[in-house]
Amino acid sequence: xxxxxxxxxxxxxxxxxxxxxxxxxxxxxxxxxxxxxxxxxxxxxxxxxxxxxxxxxxxxxxxxxxxxxxxxxxxxxxxxxxxxxxxxxxxxxxxxxxxxxxxxxxxxxxxxxxxxxxxxxxxxxxxxxxxxxxxxxxxxxxxxxxxxxxxxxxxxxxxxxxxxxxxxxxxxxxxxxxxxxxxxxxxxxxxxxxxxxxxxxxxxxxxxxxxxxxxxxxxxxxxxxxxxxxxxxxxxxxxxxxxxxxxxxxxxxxxxxxxxxxxxxxxxxxxxxxxxxxxxxxxxxxxxxxxxxxxxxxxxxxxxxxxxxxxxxxxxxxxxxxxxxxxxxxxxxxxxxxxxxxxxxxxxxxxxxxxxxxxxx
Amino acid sequence: xxxxxxxxxxxxxxxxxxxxxxxxxxxxxxxxxxxxxxxxxxxxxxxxxxxxxxxxxxxxxxxxxxxxxxxxxxxxxxxxxxxxxxxxxxxxxxxxxxxxxxxxxxxxxxxxxxxxxxxxxxxxxxxxxxxxxxxxxxxxxxxxxxxxxxxxxxxxxxxxxxxxxxxxxxxxxxxxxxxxxxxxxxxxxxxxxxxxxxxxxxxxxxxxxxxxxxxxxxxxxxxxxxxxxxxxxxxxxxxxxxxxxxxxxxxxxxxxxxxxxxxxxxxxxxxxxxxxxxxxxxxxxxxxxxxxxxxxxxxxxxxxxxxxxxxxxxxxxxxxxxxxxxxxxxxxxxxxxxxxxxxx
Numbered sequence: 001x002x003x004x005x006x007x008x009x010x011x012x013x014x015x016x017x018x019x020x021x022x023x024x025x026x027x028x029x030x031x032x033x034x035x036x037x038x039x040x041x042x043x044x045x046x047x048x049x050x051x052x053x054x055x056x057x058x059x060x061x062x063x064x065x066x067x068x069x070x071x072x073x074x075x076x077x078x079x080x081x082x083x084x085x086x087x088x089x090x091x092x093x094x095x096x097x098x099x100x101x102x103x104x105x106x107x108x109x110x111x112x113x114x115x116x117x118x119x120x121x122x123x124x125x126x127x128x129x130x131x132x133x134x135x136x137x138x139x140x141x142x143x144x145x146x147x148x149x150x151x152x153x154x155x156x157x158x159x160x161x162x163x164x165x166x167x168x169x170x171x172x173x174x175x176x177x178x179x180x181x182x183x184x185x186x187x188x189x190x191x192x193x194x195x196x197x198x199x200x201x202x203x204x205x206x207x208x209x210x211x212x213x214x215x216x217x218x219x220x221x222x223x224x225x226x227x228x229x230x231x232x233x234x235x236x237x238x239x240x241x242x243x244x245x246x247x248x249x250x251x252x253x254x255x256x257x258x259x260x261x262x263x264x265x266x267x268x269x270x271x272x273x274x275x276x277x278x279x280x281x282x283x284x285x286x287x288x289x290x291x292x293x294x295x296x297x298x299x300x301x302x303x304x305x306x307x308x309x310x311x312x313x314x315x316x317x318x319x320x321x322x323x324x325x326x327x328x329x330x331x332x333x334x335x336x337x338x339x340x341x342x343x344x345x346x347x348x349x350x351x352x353x354x355x356x357x358x359x360x361x
Numbered sequence: 362x363x364x365x366x367x368x369x370x371x372x373x374x375x376x377x378x379x380x381x382x383x384x385x386x387x388x389x390x391x392x393x394x395x396x397x398x399x400x401x402x403x404x405x406x407x408x409x410x411x412x413x414x415x416x417x418x419x420x421x422x423x424x425x426x427x428x429x430x431x432x433x434x435x436x437x438x439x440x441x442x443x444x445x446x447x448x449x450x451x452x453x454x455x456x457x458x459x460x461x462x463x464x465x466x467x468x469x470x471x472x473x474x475x476x477x478x479x480x481x482x483x484x485x486x487x488x489x490x491x492x493x494x495x496x497x498x499x500x501x502x503x504x505x506x507x508x509x510x511x512x513x514x515x516x517x518x519x520x521x522x523x524x525x526x527x528x529x530x531x532x533x534x535x536x537x538x539x540x541x542x543x544x545x546x547x548x549x550x551x552x553x554x555x556x557x558x559x560x561x562x563x564x565x566x567x568x569x570x571x572x573x574x575x576x577x578x579x580x581x582x583x584x585x586x587x588x589x590x591x592x593x594x595x596x597x598x599x600x601x602x603x604x605x606x607x608x609x610x611x612x613x614x615x616x617x618x619x620x621x622x623x624x625x626x627x628x629x630x631x632x633x634x635x636x637x638x639x640x641x642x643x644x645x646x647x648x649x650x651x652x653x654x655x656x657x658x659x660x661x662x663x664x665x666x667x668x669x670x671x672x673x674x675x676x677x678x679x680x681x682x683x684x685x686x687x688x689x690x691x692x693x694x695x696x697x698x699x700x701x702x703x704x705x
Contacts, residue, residue: 027647042576063554071647112622115695116629335404 001025001059001067003052006124006169006186008059008119012184013036013168014122015063023060023067026109027055028076028100029199034055034211038199055188062187070112072104079103081199085209088242089223091265092343095153095310102156110164120164127151127354128170132294134349139294141352152310155347155357156291206243208256225270227254228278230263238272243266247280249338261339281336287346287358288328294353297326302354304348306331307311308340314349330360363553363560368517370563371490371509371526372500379525379543380556382424384512385415386492387525388458390536390547391487391508392419395456396428398534403455404428407484409441409470410656414458415510417487417652420458433459436655438607439468439599443475450482457484461499461509462492465653465669466599467613476505485531491515491523495566496610507531513555518562522555559665573674577611580672580681585614587685592692594619594702598654598667615654618666620702621695624648626668629691635684638669670694 001007001023014021029051040135046337051071060067085340089093105123113121126143138159140147146217158164169177175195181189200208212220223240236254238244248262252274265273286310292298307315315333322328331346340360347357364375371378373549381387396406397646408420410432420430430448435441450457457479462469476646493499494517501509509526513519527533527546539548566573589595598615600607618626623639627648630637641647654664672681695704 022628025647057646066632068631069646070624070628071649073647109700112625112628115622115625115698116632117694 001056002194003059003191004194005181005186005191006126006177007055008124008186008188009180009184010124010168011059011065011120013064013180013188014166015065016184021065021122022058022113022116023063023065024109024113025056025067025069025159026069026104027053027073028067028104029081030073034208034215037155037207037211038206039199047256054170055191058187062185069208070109072108075104075108076100076199081212084205085212085242087343088205088209089267091241091286093245093341094343095345097153097197097346098156100280101154103155106157106161106165109219110161115162120166122166122168124169125150125154125167126169126174127154127165127167128352129165134298137294137296140354141170141294142349142354143167143170143172144177148174148260151349151354152307152345152347152357154344155293157293158291159293162293175282187278197231207242209242223267225272226253227272227274229260229273230273235260241267241270241272244272246341277338282340283333283336286322286328286332286361287331288361290329290356292326292356295355297321298329299324299326302348302355305349307349308337308348308360309344312337314347319347319348327358363556366560366564366567367524367556370499370567371511372502373526374529374572376544377526379527379530379557381523381525381547382430382521382552383516383523384413384489384510387491387512387522388413388415388487388489388508389419390525390533391510392416392423393536394533394541394546395485395487395508395531396423397536398532403453405421405431405451405454406458406604407433407446407449407454408458409433409435409460409467410443411435411439411463411653412458413464413489413491415491415530416458416460419589430704434658435468437657437659439463439466439653439657440607441470441475443471443478446475447478447482450479450484452481452483454486458487458489460492461504462490463495463599463612463614463653464492464613465651466615466657467492467609467611468599469497469608469610472506474683491538492610492613492680493623495570496577496612498570501526501528508533513559513562516566516638518559519555521664522552522559524559524590526573575609577672580676580678581611581614581670583678584622584670584672584681584685585616587647587682588616588688591689593686594617595692599657600658612672613669615667615669617659617663618692619663620699621666621692622699623666623668626688629695630684630687633687633691635687637671639667640665 013022033301057067080096084094084096110121126145126148130139132139212275226234227236229239244262244265246262253291262275263279263313264273301318304319307314308318317331317333320330327353342358342360345357346360348355364378368375368378424430433445459470459475461472472488479486481619485507488506488510491512494511507528511524513522533546535546542548585597627639640651650664653665
């Protein structure tokens with residue numbers, strides 16, 4: 001229970017169905033850390049804030065269910081925050097939500113839930129889980145509300161995790177969930193949706209990384225360097241490769257006759273390469289650490305719709321296994337796609353069904 | 362009446378007591394009140410790393426405002442070595458604050474011995490007695506302290522009332538300002554109903570002290586023996602070595618369960634109807650590893666795998682036996698799922 005509308009409605013729905021439930025809030029990040037990131041008047045989109053915990057506890061009291069806050073700060077820092085920083089410094093654009101799902105929520109948290117006697121966990125994700133008798137596999141599909149669908153962040157879930165997980169909101173649209181919240185009389189029914197990466201105030205991840213290094217007393221490796229165009233001409237200077245992600249247009253501070261975009265970041269040479277919009281188009285990508293969900297690992301090419309970032313509209317492609325075990329694949333899009341970004345995920349769909357996904361190399 | 366009975370619990374005169382809103386205010390008054398009553402040359406304070414936040418945080422605040430504070434660490438048995446206090450004393454040391462009984466382990470500190478050393482050096486001795494008063498016999502004269510904090514609800518007075526013992530002649534400046542109440546040491550209209558209740562609670566606690574202490578000790582020992590017999594790889598923190606155990610309050614025990622998360626065990630037991638605690642709650646209610654156990658140099662994993670059990674007047678043998686069963690069942694269940702625990 002995050003203290004938001006979605007997980008609060010989950011608790012209310014399960015209780016209405018007569019399930020015995022325990023409310024848990026994960027404390028993931030100590031908000032007293034990195035105080036310089038919080039502007040006067042407070043930040044938006046902060047996770048684990050006292051207000052959110054207060055809201056979650058208030059909902060639990062309203063429903064009359066046992067409620068606890070559990071501390072996963074150490075695991076979150078090791079498994080989510082540090083890899084997030086490492087990825088940016090290495091010129092990749094990470095997805096901390098997926099790491100949190102893979103290593104905290106559906107791993108350590110699931111274990112804790114089992115340990116205290118819970119047979120299943122339920123979360124407020126917009127996604128659906130079903131069991132396919134023919135293949136004997138748990139399958140995942142997009143939530144009924146495609147605009148809220150969160151399967152892109154859930155591609156790492158394994159069969160044994162899906163077997164013990166419920167997504168009660170998968171069948172609802174967000175307006176329906178808000179209506180349910182009002183119907184259940186939940187005190188958070190009118191609370192605004194949360195946005196951004198939960199532990200990064202105001203979405204300023206570069207400032208977060210700089211502040212984290214200051215706090216740890218670590219001098220960050222020098223990541224500033226040149227901005228060059230695709231012909232190798234030096235156009236300017238930048239303050240660090242971690243300030244840039246592929247496809248980014250703002251913050252380049254380079255004068256040019258046409259709009260320039262980040263085409264690539266090269267951490268080894270500390271260079272940021274910029275070019276025109278069409279330079280961002282690519283027809284192929286390779287993905288690693290594949291997890292197959294709704295189908296068994298493939299041993300031949302398949303057709304799928306592939307999504308390369310959360311807000312991307314999945315595009316038709318052919319997916320071909322590299323090697324025998326399908327832990328790596330090559331994706332060939334029918335039409336070139338804009339800004340394929342290392343560190344993001346490639347998630348494969350057949351209509352609503354989530355076939356699997358991996359990390360873009 | 363309230364002052365006389367509360368004083369009788371501590372072995373002091375009624376006029377040596379200042380009523381406060383609780384233990385935290387008593388500690389703050391002792392620390393800031395004595396530091397501010399003395400000259401600027403005496404700005405060194407000694408305390409321990411295992412104090413309650415009501416002492417630790419005022420000390421951190423002192424540091425922020427220019428005073429020096431030394432934090433003494435205990436041995437692995439949880440005891441502060443008086444020799445370490447002696448070694449930390451400086452000519453400018455003004456105050457030494459060492460808790461009487463630790464809130465997480467129940468370990469009793471050698472206050473009388475420390476007070477003697479402190480007075481030889483010309484400093485003041487404060488002790489946070491919140492966990493001791495009402496549970497063990499307390500005599501502030503015999504302890505030799507100048508300042509001693511208590512909290513009423515720890516001996517069944519209502520929450521929101523406490524007191525600071527201030528030995529006759531001890532210089533103390535108020536930390537809030539107003540009228541001349543409490544001999545000009547704590548302005549504000551007295552909380553008479555709560556003070557009366559604390560007086561009555563003190564009277565009852567003092568009357569039952571001998572019997573209740575022995576009864577709780579038997580229950581505590583039954584709990585420890587039962588858990589240690591039923592749960593492998595468990596043990597008592599802060600009990601000292603076999604044969605030369607530390608003195609403890611009768612109601613508290615702190616037990617580690619290697620290979621599991623104390624937080625999960627707390628939840629599991631709470632769902633079975635037993636309220637125990639692990640570490641210290643941070644502001645959200647999540648649990649942080651106990652600073653007391655870490656200061657005793659327990660490995661962080663063991664500190665996280667430790668639980669505090671507190672017994673009280675309403676507990677009996679039947680409940681203790683049910684708790685032992687619940688702990689054994691929950692620990693076994695959690696260890697079955699623990700990636701770090703492999704039973705021998």
